[in-house]
Every structure is written in structure tokens, then in C-alpha cells.
Amino acid sequence: MDDRVAGALSLPEDWPALPDLSLALNRMGSFDWDLDSGLMHMDQPALDVFDLRAEEYDDQPASLSLRVPADEGARLDAMVKQALKAGRESYGAYFRCRLRDGSLRWTHTQGFIRRDAEGRPRRILGIVRDASQELADSAARQELDEERRRRTSLVQATSAALAHARTVQDVIDVLKNSRGLAHLGATSLVMGLLEAGRIHLVADGPEGSFVPGTRYTRVDEQYPMSEVLRTLDPRFIETSEDFATSYPELWSQVGHLGITSAAYLPLIAQARPIGALGLLYDDRSGFAADERNLLVSLSSSIAQSLQRAMLYEQEHDLAEGLQQAMLPRRIPEVPGAQVAVRYRSARMGRDIGGDWYDVIPLPGGRVGAVIGDVQGHDTHAAAVMGQLRIVLRAYAAEGHSPATVMARASVFLHELDTDRFATCIYAEVDLTTGVMQMVRAGHMEPLVRDPDGSCHKLFVEGGLPLGLSAEFGRLDYPVSTVELDPGQTLVFYTDGLVELPDTDFDAGMRLLTDMVRNGPQDIRRLADQLCEAVDEHGGEDDVAVLLLHRDAAPTPQPGGRLRQHVAQNDPEALSSARHMIRAAVRAWGARERADEIELAADELITNALMHTDGGAIVTIRILAGGERRLRVDVEDRSSALPRRRDAGDAGVSGRGLMLVDRLADVWGVESRGGGKCVWGEFLIPERFERAGRPERREHHQLPGHSDGSDGSDDPEEPGGPGRPGPSRRP
Incomplete structure (x- = not known):
């Protein structure tokens, strides 16, 4: 059977091939390096790898410098020395050798170290081979x-x-x-x-x-x-x-x-x-x-x-359509002022927000300006905003004072049973006088730009945001009275205009102030520029802007009215009311009688604050009719009527009502449900002649009311204790 197998296979005579032949066919050669003598024998296939002829190599490793670049040779020597010193049994490395034509070829060597019984290296047996194709294939695979x-x-x-x-x-x-x-x-x-x-x-x-x-x-x-x-x-x-x-x-x-x-x-x-x-x-x-x-x-x-x-x-x-539907469809024309409003929806983040603005025509040539922001950025915020805007507008149109408007709006938002609150600022502006009564509910303070371009923040005392003030029972919103002079521009805005990415609040305010200061005079272009700046800075919140520019002061018209609430023990409110009266008197052409009107009004206000349980509501207005008359009303919650009395030569009180009687052209008292109103009217002729003014004013009394000549101490007497009325010559 062995004969049959051997005959059937018919193997070649040189089978199996010698190792030298196998190495040569695989482009490999061998070397034997005796470390004691330093001689390195290389067979012909190994010389072929280095592109050397037999006569060019003398068994000295230094002869390889003809083909191995110096830097490659130094690297190989260092590697061999490290292997010998470390006691390793083998080493291997890729290096380049320079061929006869000057080109470089990648080569690989691998050596096996033989040591004596003491571990000293004596001999290195190894191979060298052409690695160019191998690395080319590897590079291709890597690529x-x-x-x-x-x-x-x-x-x-x-x-x-x-x-x-x-x-x-x-x-x-x-x-x-x-x-x-x-x-x-x-x-x-x-x-x-x-x-x-x-x-x-x-x-x-x-x-x-x-x-x-x-x-x-x-x-x-x-x-x-x-x-x-x-x-x-x-x-x-x-x-x-x-x-x-x-x-x-x-x-x-x-x-x-x-x-x-x-x-x-x-x-x-x-x-x-x-x-x-x-x-x-x-x-x-x-x-x-x-x-x-x-x-x-x-x-x-x-x-x-x-x-x-x-x-x-x-x-x-859809959300933006809802937002736009909730905002006013048009802004009314405001005589004596220019108004510009803008709303920019958020470009990033959630859909929309609850920012809004409104301009509300009020009786007597006044106008209400409001801007606010409902918490949140979704359609719910927009829906709450729409309801809040409508009720706030209704409260203002009913003639309530700014503080009352804000308090009622806060109660309404709280009763909606929503988890949202809102910041807001509301201003009631009389464009005839420029007097503004402002209430702020957690919102940012407005800016004012002067005719010369300078810009500053307007301090407005604030209260809690709408909804929160009702929840915590803090509905007493302070009223700040300031003046907007002809040529000045009031700037209302929401937080999206100043809270920009990678910018803190103070830096955002400085940027806004600079934009308003250096912006165009035309407020419509200014409003556009403010919104464009937010886009450029990548603002992620929606933005509402309301600008109100007061034109030159118009001719006073009948029906002008200002109103302010003055609480007890609130000297700032009293000072604000005096400021309001002073500004109105000057603006309405009664400058010659300014001292008289201010003094009479101050007596009425002080009396109400000192001798009643609550505060006072002060109203100053121009009456319609043939003669131009300025009227001051002071309302309180007491039904007790004031009585005039004689203070005597040494008295320090008791002259208040006499003072009002002397200063006002006509005065009187009216019942107002749970309280009363003490009022005085002052004639404002086109050209005031002091000598022609009558010595005695008409005194309107309620039926059955005594003139107080019995000298009894009346707690409602306008002068009040400690406030002697100055004598005035008829």
C-alpha cells in the first residue's frame, strides 16, 4: 500500500525544499552575528534585501552603513543594546534601507539572542526581509x-x-x-x-x-x-x-x-x-x-x-398667531405723543412667551401705557397674558387709580388658579402736564431718553409681581409721580431685551442704554433697531417694547385730570402728590396762582390724613365751560363734615378752613357714599390781574351745615393742630 501511495503522489526530487530556498522565495535572508568577534555572516538572500553584492560586504556590520541611513542605524543599534541589556530573548524592528538607485525601501529585521549558562549574550541569529509590500497593504487597509x-x-x-x-x-x-x-x-x-x-x-x-x-x-x-x-x-x-x-x-x-x-x-x-x-x-x-x-x-x-x-x-x-391675537390689533393715536410698539417672538427655545404691551386711552386727554411679562414660554403663558391684558385694560378704562388697577389685576390673576405670575409696569400719563403716575409690579424699571440723546434709568418704587402680591396679601402698590418733559421718550421693555446669552444683567442693561442713547431719533426705527440687536446677539426669549415720545406741550384742554392716592404715614406719597399738583398748575397755565393752589390743596390733604382713619385721594382737573377753572378734590372715607372755627390771636390751629376760604374762588363739601369730598376751584383767566380778584369767595355748604362760628374744636378743620394758617391781606 505504501508503494501505491508513493507512486500515485509522484513527488518532485527536491521535495521538501531547503530553508534557504523558502526564505529566498519570500524575499527573506538570514544572518548569524557572533557578538564576541563582532562578525556578522549574511547569506545571499539577506544581501539581496540590502541590494548588496557579495564583494561589497566583509562580514563587518559597519559595512551595512552603505545601505542603512545613519539615523536608522543609530535607532537599530540602540534597540539591540536595549534588548541585550534587558535580558530579552528577541527583538524586531522596521527600518528603511537605501537601494542602489537611491530610493528607500522598508525592511524588517528580527533577531533571536543566544546566551551562555551565565546569561551573557553570545550570538544573534535572525532574518531580514523586504517589508515594502506588507506596509503598502497595511497602509491601504488603514486608509x-x-x-x-x-x-x-x-x-x-x-x-x-x-x-x-x-x-x-x-x-x-x-x-x-x-x-x-x-x-x-x-x-x-x-x-x-x-x-x-x-x-x-x-x-x-x-x-x-x-x-x-x-x-x-x-x-x-x-x-x-x-x-x-x-x-x-x-x-x-x-x-x-x-x-x-x-x-x-x-x-x-x-x-x-x-x-x-x-x-x-x-x-x-x-x-x-x-x-x-x-x-x-x-x-x-x-x-x-x-x-x-x-x-x-x-x-x-x-x-x-x-x-x-x-x-x-x-x-x-399657531402659537405666534395666538400671541398676536392676544396683543392689541392697533395702537390708538395719542394727541401730543408718538407711540411705537414691537413684539419679537423667541427664535430659539420654547414656542412663545407671555410678553405684552397696551396703550389705553383715558378720559381727560390722558393715556395709559402698560407692558408686562407672564411667567413661562408656551401657549398657556400667551393665554394667561391675553386675559390679564384685557382685565387690566378694563380696570384702567373704568377710571381707577394706577395702584388700584394693579391691585385688582393681581387679584384677578391669583383667582385664575394658575401657577403663573406676571411682572408689569403701568403708567398713567397726562400729556398736557407731562405728569406720569407709575406703578411697578416686579418689572424692570423703564428708561428715559432726553432730547439731547442722554439716557437714564427712571426710579419707580415697586411691589410684588401680579398674582404673588394677592397670594401674600401685599396689594398696596406705591405710586411714583414723575414728569415727562417735551422731547423726552419713555422706554418700556421686557427682560428678553437685556437677558442675552453669555451676558449678565448689568452688561445687558449697559448695552440697552447705549442702543437707546445712540439710536435713531425716530422711535419707530429705534424700536426696530432694538429688536434687531436681540437677533444679532442670539436672544432666546421673546421681547416686547413700548416707546412713548412726548411732543411739544399742547394748549391746555378742558377735561384734563390727574389723580393720586396718598396713604397715611407715607411722606413720599404726600411729596409725590404735591409734585403732581405743582406740575399740573404750571402746565395748565395757572402759574400766577400756583402758590395759592398748592397751599390750599396741601391744607385739604393734610386735614384728611390727620383727622380720618384712612388715606386720601387727590384729584386735580380742568373744568369744561366758559371760564377756565382748575379744581382740586380731596376724598376720604370719613362722613364727618368739616366746620370752620375761629382760632383766636394765639391759636396755632383752626385757620385751615379759613385759609381755603380765602385762597379758593369757590369751595365746598360733597358726600360720596361712605365718605366725602372737600373741593376748591380756582379761576384761571387768560391774563391774571391780582388787584381785580374779589375779596370774598363763595362758600358752598351742605344744607343744615353750620359755619363753625361757635369756636368749637373741629377735628376735621383743614389746618389741623400745629399748622397755623398764614394771614393773607384781602
């Missing part, structure tokens, strides 16, 4: 692996960028502006969205590539986008000839662009086609299998982003 990693990274990077896209245009910008197209080799892209059975082209490729009549196309037309939406399969056009043959009508329009291939991909989200994407190439043909898989994977990520973007745009449009 292929790197290409695969790059493509995977491309999908990941593009998907990450698309995750931040909020609109369809954001998606298009991500694809066009990222390096994804460049990595894929695409020249440009086209994109269409499916709308009511038609394809709406939203990105039309390179400049000059738009084909007239293709902005909207049907799904059944002979276009590549139509085809992929019908079949839901990608279409890879590998050559220009393929493009021209498959879509001749389209090719006739785009053939001049030099397109050599294209990839059209359906955009499918939740098993429903929403559009198609086309990638155009001008320097390649064909698509490998892994490239096709990559593009299909990328199209899936793009489709998901597009669907989110379209849903976001729909919801944002």
Missing part, C-alpha cells in the same frame, strides 16, 4: 478603515447638527454649510417637500440651476424626485449618459452644469414620505455599495429632522 470611520463620523456629525435645526431652512443650512457635502464629494443639493400631492422645491441646487416651472411639480411627472417618491426607493444616476437617457426633459435644462452623477433619495419619516433629496456630483461616476448604504442612512436622519422642523413651524405659527 480604507479611515475612510469608513470618516463616513461614519460624517453621519454622526450631520445628525448631531440636524438635532439643533428648528426650521426647514435650518435643515437646508446645515446640509449646505456643513462639510458633509464636501466629504461626500457632492457639488450641491436639491430638496423638495411633499405638499398636497405636489413636490415643493425648497432648495434648488447650485446658483443658476433653477429650472423654470419646477418650483412645484406633480408626483406623476418624469422627474427623479417624483420617481423616488412614487417608488420609495433611492435612484442612483451613475453617469451623465444615464441622466440624459432617464430624464431627457430635465437634462436639457441642467446638462450645461457638468453633472456626472447624482443620488436621489426619498425622505421617509414614520413610514410616510415627506419629500426627496438630490445630491449632485460633477467629478465622479458610480456609487459603491457602502456609499449607497451611507447615503440611505443619511437620508433617514435628514427626514426625521425635517419632520420635526415642519411640526415645529406649524406649532410655532
Whole structure:
């Protein structure tokens, strides 16, 4: 049987081959390095690796310097010495050797160290081999692996960028502006969205590539986008000839662009086609299998982003429509002033917010200006804002004082049983006098720009935000009375104008102040510029702006009225009321009688504060009629009527009512439900003549009311203890 097997195999005579032959065929050679003598024997295959002839090598390692560059030789020597010193049994390294023609070739050596019984190295046996092809193959594999990693990274990077896209245009910008197209080799892209059975082209490729009549196309037309939406399969056009043959009508329009291939991909989200994407190439043909898989994977990520973007745009449009419906549809004309309002919805973050503004016409030529911000950034905030704006407007139009308007609005918001609160600032402005009565509920203080362009913050004492003040029972909102001079501009704003990304509040306020100071004089252009600045700085909150510019002071008209509440033990409120009266008297042309009117009003206010249980409401107005009369009303909650009495020569009180009687042209008392009103009127002739004024004023009394001549001490007497009335010569 052994004979049959041997005969059947018919092996060659030189089988098995000698080791030298096997090494030579594999471009390897061997060496034997005696460390004691320093001689290194190399066989012919080893010399061939170094491109040396036999006569060029004398068994001295130094002879290899002819082929091994100095830096490579030094590195190899250091490596061998380290192996010998460390007691290792072998070493190996890649190095370059210089061939006879001067080129460099990668070579590999591996040595095995033999040691004596004491461990001293005596001999190194090893091999050298040509490693150029090995490293070339390895580099190719590394390049292929790197290409695969790059493509995977491309999908990941593009998907990450698309995750931040909020609109369809954001998606298009991500694809066009990222390096994804460049990595894929695409020249440009086209994109269409499916709308009511038609394809709406939203990105039309390179400049000059738009084909007239293709902005909207049907799904059944002979276009590549139509085809992929019908079949839901990608279409890879590998050559220009393929493009021209498959879509001749389209090719006739785009053939001049030099397109050599294209990839059209359906955009499918939740098993429903929403559009198609086309990638155009001008320097390649064909698509490998892994490239096709990559593009299909990328199209899936793009489709998901597009669907989110379209849903976001729909919801944002709905929310913004709700917000706009809640804001005033028009701003009324305000005689004596210019008004500009703006609302800018948030560009980033949640849908919308609860910012609002309003301008409310009030009786007597006055106007109410309000701006506020409901907590939150959603449709709920917008709904609460709409309700709050309406009730605040209603309370103001009913004629309530600013403090009452704010308190009632806070109670209303609290009773809505919502978890939202609101900041707000409300100003009642008399444009005839320029007097403003302002109430602030947790909102930021306004700015005022002067005619010369300078800008400063307006201090307005504040209370708790609306809703919170009712919850904690702190509904007493302080009223600040200030003047807006002709040519000045009042600037109301919400926090989105100053709370900008990477900027603290103080820096935001400085930026706003600079913009108002250096902005255009026209308040409409200024309002636009403020909103544009927020866009430039990437503001993420919505913004409301209200600007009110007072023109030159108009001629006083009958019906002008100012009102302020003065609480007991509140010297600031009393000072504010005096300031209001002084400004109104000057503005309404009664400057000659200013001292008399202020003194009489001060007596009435002081009496109400000292001799009643509550505060006083002061109203000053111009009466309509033939004669121009200025009237001061002081209301309190006491029903006890004042009585005039004789203070005597040494008395320090008791002269108040006599003083009012002397100063006012006419005065009187009226019952007002749970209280009363003491009033005085002052004639304001066109040209005041002091000598022509009557010595005695008419005294209107309630029926049955005594003139107080019995000298009894009346607690309601306007002068009050400790306030002697100055004598006045008739």
C-alpha cells in the first residue's frame, strides 16, 4: 500500500525544499552575528534585501552603513543594546534601507539572542526581509478603515447638527454649510417637500440651476424626485449618459452644469414620505455599495429632522398667531405723543412667551401705557397674558387709580388658579402736564431718553409681581409721580431685551442704554433697531417694547385730570402728590396762582390724613365751560363734615378752613357714599390781574351745615393742630 501511495503522489526530487530556498522565495535572508568577534555572516538572500553584492560586504556590520541611513542605524543599534541589556530573548524592528538607485525601501529585521549558562549574550541569529509590500497593504487597509470611520463620523456629525435645526431652512443650512457635502464629494443639493400631492422645491441646487416651472411639480411627472417618491426607493444616476437617457426633459435644462452623477433619495419619516433629496456630483461616476448604504442612512436622519422642523413651524405659527391675537390689533393715536410698539417672538427655545404691551386711552386727554411679562414660554403663558391684558385694560378704562388697577389685576390673576405670575409696569400719563403716575409690579424699571440723546434709568418704587402680591396679601402698590418733559421718550421693555446669552444683567442693561442713547431719533426705527440687536446677539426669549415720545406741550384742554392716592404715614406719597399738583398748575397755565393752589390743596390733604382713619385721594382737573377753572378734590372715607372755627390771636390751629376760604374762588363739601369730598376751584383767566380778584369767595355748604362760628374744636378743620394758617391781606 505504501508503494501505491508513493507512486500515485509522484513527488518532485527536491521535495521538501531547503530553508534557504523558502526564505529566498519570500524575499527573506538570514544572518548569524557572533557578538564576541563582532562578525556578522549574511547569506545571499539577506544581501539581496540590502541590494548588496557579495564583494561589497566583509562580514563587518559597519559595512551595512552603505545601505542603512545613519539615523536608522543609530535607532537599530540602540534597540539591540536595549534588548541585550534587558535580558530579552528577541527583538524586531522596521527600518528603511537605501537601494542602489537611491530610493528607500522598508525592511524588517528580527533577531533571536543566544546566551551562555551565565546569561551573557553570545550570538544573534535572525532574518531580514523586504517589508515594502506588507506596509503598502497595511497602509491601504488603514486608509480604507479611515475612510469608513470618516463616513461614519460624517453621519454622526450631520445628525448631531440636524438635532439643533428648528426650521426647514435650518435643515437646508446645515446640509449646505456643513462639510458633509464636501466629504461626500457632492457639488450641491436639491430638496423638495411633499405638499398636497405636489413636490415643493425648497432648495434648488447650485446658483443658476433653477429650472423654470419646477418650483412645484406633480408626483406623476418624469422627474427623479417624483420617481423616488412614487417608488420609495433611492435612484442612483451613475453617469451623465444615464441622466440624459432617464430624464431627457430635465437634462436639457441642467446638462450645461457638468453633472456626472447624482443620488436621489426619498425622505421617509414614520413610514410616510415627506419629500426627496438630490445630491449632485460633477467629478465622479458610480456609487459603491457602502456609499449607497451611507447615503440611505443619511437620508433617514435628514427626514426625521425635517419632520420635526415642519411640526415645529406649524406649532410655532399657531402659537405666534395666538400671541398676536392676544396683543392689541392697533395702537390708538395719542394727541401730543408718538407711540411705537414691537413684539419679537423667541427664535430659539420654547414656542412663545407671555410678553405684552397696551396703550389705553383715558378720559381727560390722558393715556395709559402698560407692558408686562407672564411667567413661562408656551401657549398657556400667551393665554394667561391675553386675559390679564384685557382685565387690566378694563380696570384702567373704568377710571381707577394706577395702584388700584394693579391691585385688582393681581387679584384677578391669583383667582385664575394658575401657577403663573406676571411682572408689569403701568403708567398713567397726562400729556398736557407731562405728569406720569407709575406703578411697578416686579418689572424692570423703564428708561428715559432726553432730547439731547442722554439716557437714564427712571426710579419707580415697586411691589410684588401680579398674582404673588394677592397670594401674600401685599396689594398696596406705591405710586411714583414723575414728569415727562417735551422731547423726552419713555422706554418700556421686557427682560428678553437685556437677558442675552453669555451676558449678565448689568452688561445687558449697559448695552440697552447705549442702543437707546445712540439710536435713531425716530422711535419707530429705534424700536426696530432694538429688536434687531436681540437677533444679532442670539436672544432666546421673546421681547416686547413700548416707546412713548412726548411732543411739544399742547394748549391746555378742558377735561384734563390727574389723580393720586396718598396713604397715611407715607411722606413720599404726600411729596409725590404735591409734585403732581405743582406740575399740573404750571402746565395748565395757572402759574400766577400756583402758590395759592398748592397751599390750599396741601391744607385739604393734610386735614384728611390727620383727622380720618384712612388715606386720601387727590384729584386735580380742568373744568369744561366758559371760564377756565382748575379744581382740586380731596376724598376720604370719613362722613364727618368739616366746620370752620375761629382760632383766636394765639391759636396755632383752626385757620385751615379759613385759609381755603380765602385762597379758593369757590369751595365746598360733597358726600360720596361712605365718605366725602372737600373741593376748591380756582379761576384761571387768560391774563391774571391780582388787584381785580374779589375779596370774598363763595362758600358752598351742605344744607343744615353750620359755619363753625361757635369756636368749637373741629377735628376735621383743614389746618389741623400745629399748622397755623398764614394771614393773607384781602
